[in-house]
Amino acid sequence: MSAPDAAALFDRHHLAVFRFLRRMTGDASLAEDLTQEVFLRVVRGLDSYEERSRETSWVFRIAREQHVTLILTPTLVE
Numbered sequence: 001m002s003a004p005d006a007a008a009l010f011d012r013h014h015l016a017v018f019r020f021l022r023r024m025t026g027d028a029s030l031a032e033d034l035t036q037e038v039f040l041r042v043v044r045g046l047d048s049y050e051e052r053s054r055e056t057s058w059v060f061r062i063a064r065e066q067h068v069t070l071i072l073t074p075t076l077v078e
Helices: 006-025 026-043 053-072
Strands: none
Touching: 006 026, 006 053, 026 053
C-alpha cells in the first residue's frame, strides 16, 4: 500500500488537530500557526509513514511534538 494522500489527511484531521492545539496553548491564533506547521511536517514525512501505525496516531504525534517544541522554545511565542 502507498502513503496516505496529503489532502485527504488534512481534510480528515485538521479540525481535530487545531482543537487539540488550541486546548494545549489556550490561543486560537497560535493553534492555527501550529496546525499549519503540523501539516507541513505531515506532507514532508509522508514517505516515512509506516502503515503499521494508525494515521490518526501519526498525525497527533506530530502535533504533540510541535507543542513540545513550542514549550521548549519559548521565543516562538513572542
